[in-house]
Amino acid sequence: MPTPDFIRDLRNSIGRQLLWLPGVSAVVFDDEGRVLLGKRADTGGWSVIGGIPEPGEQPAETALREVYEETAVRVVAEQVVLVETMPPTHYPNGDVCQFMDVTLRCRAIGGRARVNDDESLEVGWFALDALPELEEYALTRIKRAVEAGPTWFHGMGEEPEGRHFPV
Template structure:
């Protein structure tokens, strides 16, 4: 599902006017070796894990799984839901990585949105990634030291996921 129904309903009333939306990003990881589980309490060697990435259908960019948090939905549950909807994998959300403002983003149709993005690190549980809902043209695991090109925000979020630091990042002043 590309645009949630509640956003389409809002847009019926506000047109292209700026919207403030809750969003989520989730860095889904699995061990590159079945006999070596991820130690979530320590820095993670990028070569020891695989990270789930998707190629967006709209612009061809590679990203971690992202999405909009539904009204009343907990952000971590939204992250797990988005992973299932977009890639058909089940995950266990493990750690809050960051909270940040993203945007404003102006879409091709003129809609303007600014997101409050809540990012998480998650453990892959089951499923073979595939572009499950049309938002993405590809979904695949990549070794953490062989990721496809992506923007600075996503590289920073993945680095935070690999850092092992339990404290979430946020701008305080």
């Protein structure tokens, strides 16, 4: 994802130190139950669509904007499926960011999937039994969106062995 101007401005002030940022991921389904994925220009890997909210932007607005900007597909947000703080990411230029991701299940309502900006190499619809190779990040989000259960919060169950929180 390209770096928004407001983050570049922050970097001018704080340098390369850890920057805490919100992120929004959209798991988009069509009427056939297929999931929309983008092949990222920065990593070359397939993933769910996502990005950084603009200042003052609500998570659902971010999901709708990012999906359209990257794929030309119009969506509606239906449900928050996951909220999770990710481990810090160290970028090749020395920047360090840590994201708190809000993942939304979305439904396609219009448009035709195509590469719509320079963030994606390809975009496409995939049946759940024919997904391309995906990182755990994307697989977890798709799994939670398919389950359509209550919102999953990291740290509130399914903890790694040996890690316990007081009740």
